[in-house]
Amino acid sequence: MRYSTLPLGLMLLLLGCSGQPTASRPEPQPESQPHAGADDRSECQQRISRAEARLQQEIREHGENSPQTDKQHRELYRELHCWDEQRWQDERAHANYQRGYNDGGEFGRYDLSKYRPYQPEKYEPYKDGDKFYRRGFIDGYNESWREQGLT
DSSP, X not given: OOOOOOOHHHHHHHTTOOSSOOTTSXXXXXXXXXXXXXXXXXXXXXXXHHHHHHHHHHHHHHOTTSHHHHHHHHHHHHHHHHXXXXXXXXXXXXXXXXXXXXXXXXXXXXXXXXXXXXOGGGSHHHHHSOHHHHHHHHHHHHHHHHHTTOO
């Protein structure tokens, strides 16, 4: 099997793993938006860079079509999987934040319409959500109160 020796940046771009936000992602909300695993993303990039360097070394030492080079190609593609996994986790965290933001805004407007005190933590969706959902919920709830000039 013959693999391409494209540079990592071009390979990631062709695989759709540029690391840049895509048009399908929801628009970012307030600045406190989560970045799930920024350290993991950095570690993943380092592992990919090391795998690419080992591949280039094998090509120099054994040629492009050698068994050693094929093995390094497979290792590089395995490392690229961590990038896809990290991107999925980031998208999931962003979706949870976005859902929490929308829900928090609705609950905040409801409390305002009923002249209830500021208590976003009392709602079950907030209590049951993960950390990204809760952060979004609080931001959405606060935004609904800010719209009324109350926070």
